[in-house]
Amino acid sequence: MNALLAFLPLGVLLGLMAGLGWSAARAGLLAAGVAAWVMVAGGFVPAAPEAALVLTGSALEAAFTTALILLIVYPALALHEVQARSGAVAVLAEWLTALSARREVAGLVLAWFFALLLEGAAGFGTPVALVAPMLVALGFAPERALMMALIGHAAGVSFGAAGIPMVPLLAAYSAEPQVLGGLIMLLHAILGWALAGLVWRLAAADTASRSSGWWALAALLFLAPAWLLARFVGPELPTLGGAAIGLAGFVAALRWHGGGAATAPVPMGTAAAAVFPYALLLALIVLTRLVMPLGVALQSFSLEWQLAGQFSGSVQPFYHPGTMLLVVLGLTALLNRAKRRHLPPALASAGRRLPQVALALFAALLLARIMVHGGMIDGLAANAAPLLGAAWVVAAPLIGALGSFITGSATASNILFAELQVAGARAAGLDPVHALAGQGFGAAIGNIIAPQNIVAGAATIALWRAKG
Numbered sequence: 001m002n003a004l005l006a007f008l009p010l011g012v013l014l015g016l017m018a019g020l021g022w023s024a025a026r027a028g029l030l031a032a033g034v035a036a037w038v039m040v041a042g043g044f045v046p047a048a049p050e051a052a053l054v055l056t057g058s059a060l061e062a063a064f065t066t067a068l069i070l071l072i073v074y075p076a077l078a079l080h081e082v083q084a085r086s087g088a089v090a091v092l093a094e095w096l097t098a099l100s101a102r103r104e105v106a107g108l109v110l111a112w113f114f115a116l117l118l119e120g121a122a123g124f125g126t127p128v129a130l131v132a133p134m135l136v137a138l139g140f141a142p143e144r145a146l147m148m149a150l151i152g153h154a155a156g157v158s159f160g161a162a163g164i165p166m167v168p169l170l171a172a173y174s175a176e177p178q179v180l181g182g183l184i185m186l187l188h189a190i191l192g193w194a195l196a197g198l199v200w201r202l203a204a205a206d207t208a209s210r211s212s213g214w215w216a217l218a219a220l221l222f223l224a225p226a227w228l229l230a231r232f233v234g235p236e237l238p239t240l241g242g243a244a245i246g247l248a249g250f251v252a253a254l255r256w257h258g259g260g261a262a263t264a265p266v267p268m269g270t271a272a273a274a275v276f277p278y279a280l281l282l283a284l285i286v287l288t289r290l291v292m293p294l295g296v297a298l299q300s301f302s303l304e305w306q307l308a309g310q311f312s313g314s315v316q317p318f319y320h321p322g323t324m325l326l327v328v329l330g331l332t333a334l335l336n337r338a339k340r341r342h343l344p345p346a347l348a349s350a351g352r353r354l355p356q357v358a359l360a361l362f363a364a365l366l367l368a369r370i371m372v373h374g375g376m377i378d379g380l381a382a383n384a385a386p387l388l389g390a391a392w393v394v395a396a397p398l399i400g401a402l403g404s405f406i407t408g409s410a411t412a413s414n415i416l417f418a419e420l421q422v423a424g425a426r427a428a429g430l431d432p433v434h435a436l437a438g439q440g441f442g443a444a445i446g447n448i449i450a451p452q453n454i455v456a457g458a459a460t461i462a463l464w465r466a467k468g
Helices: 002-019 024-041 048-085 088-097 103-121 126-137 142-152 166-172 177-203 214-232 238-257 268-290 292-299 321-335 337-373 376-407 410-427 432-449 451-467
Strands: 303-307 311-315
Touching: 002 024, 002 337, 002 376, 024 048, 024 337, 024 376, 048 088, 048 103, 048 166, 048 268, 048 303, 048 311, 048 321, 048 337, 088 103, 088 126, 088 268, 103 126, 103 142, 103 177, 103 214, 103 238, 103 268, 126 142, 126 451, 142 177, 142 432, 142 451, 166 177, 166 410, 166 432, 177 214, 177 432, 214 238, 238 268, 268 292, 268 321, 321 337, 337 376, 337 410, 376 410, 376 432, 410 432, 432 451
Parallel strands: none
Antiparallel strands: 303 311
C-alpha cells in the first residue's frame, strides 16, 4: 500500500501531462501538492511539525536549484538571441550549407553538427526549431526534415546548454562530474553512431549514396572529442565543444575531398565573427577546468546555506558556467558594435521566456525534493529494487526516456528521477553512478520522440512555410 501511495505523485504528474496535456508547471505543482498530502496521510513523516519543516526545506532547495539553473539558462538564451538578431546564426547556416554541392552532405552538416552546436549553445528546443525549417529550405520534405533535426541533436541532449541537464544528476549524488559525464558520453559514443546513420539515411534517401562514409566520419568527429571533453574537462562542454571541433574536422575533410561548394562561400572574416562567442566560451571553460591554479582560485569563494542540518545548498559563483556565459555575452557586445545594439532587446526577449521556464523547473524540483525528504523515493526504491535486481542498470535508461518523453525535457526527467535512480541502485547493490549514467543517456534519447518537441518543430516549419 505504501508503495502505491509513494508512486501516486509521479502517477498524477505523468497522467496529467500525457493524458490531459497539462503543462509541466501546472501538473508539477499539483503533483507536489499530492506529494505533500501523501507524505502526511501515508505516514511517511509522522508529525505535523516535521511535515512543515520538510515542505519549507524542500521549497528552499527547489528555489535555490532553480536559480542555479536559470543562471545558465538566461545568458544562454540571451546570447542566442543576440546571435540570431545580429544575423550570426543565419551566417553560420549559410556557410554550412555552402560547404557541399551535394544536398545530402549539406543536410548532414545541418542536422548533425549545426543542431548539436545549437544544443550546446542554447538548448531548450532551439536546434529543432531552427534546423528543421533550414532543411526544408534545402529541399527536404517537412516530415523528413523534422525527423532529421530531432534525431541529429539527441546525441548532445545529455549535456545541453553548458551542462544544464547534468545539474540535477550531480545534485542527487556526489559523483565526480568528469566520471559521470564520461560514462554518459561513452554510452553516446557506443550507440550514437546509429543516430548519425539514421540522419544520413534520411538525407540520402533520394540518392544513390546511402552507403557513403560521410555519416561515419561525422559520427566519429563529434563523438570522440565530446567524450574526451566530458571525461577530462567537465559536463559544460561536450556538446558545444564536440560539435565545434567535429565541424572543423568535417569541413577540412570536405575541402580535402574536393566536393565543391553549392554556392559562393561566406567570407572567412564574417564566419569567424559569427562563431566568435562560441569559441570564447570554449576557451573560458577549458581554461578554468584544466588550469588548476585558476580553477582552485575561482572555487575558493562559495555561497552556502543550511536549514536544520537537513536542507542545504551551495554555489561557487565565479566557477559557475552561467558566469562564463555572462562574460561571453558581455565581451561579445563590447567587441562588436552591431551585436551591442541587439543586446537590450535580446535580454528582454530572453527575460520574457524565463518565467515559464522557472515555474516549470521549480514545480518539478519541488515535487522531487518533497518525495526525497518525505521518504517516498526510498519507499519506491525499496519495493522496485528486489524485483529488478541487477537489471536496474537496464531499466535506468528506460526510466530516463520515459521522463523526457512525458515532459519534453531531459533536464526535467533528470530532476524527477535522479534520486530514484540513486536509491534504486543502492537498494539493488549497484553503483549509483551507473544508474545515473543510464538516466542521463535515456533522457536524451527519449527527447527524440517527445510529443512536445515534435509539435514545436512542426509548428516552426509551418510558420516558415507560411512566411515563404
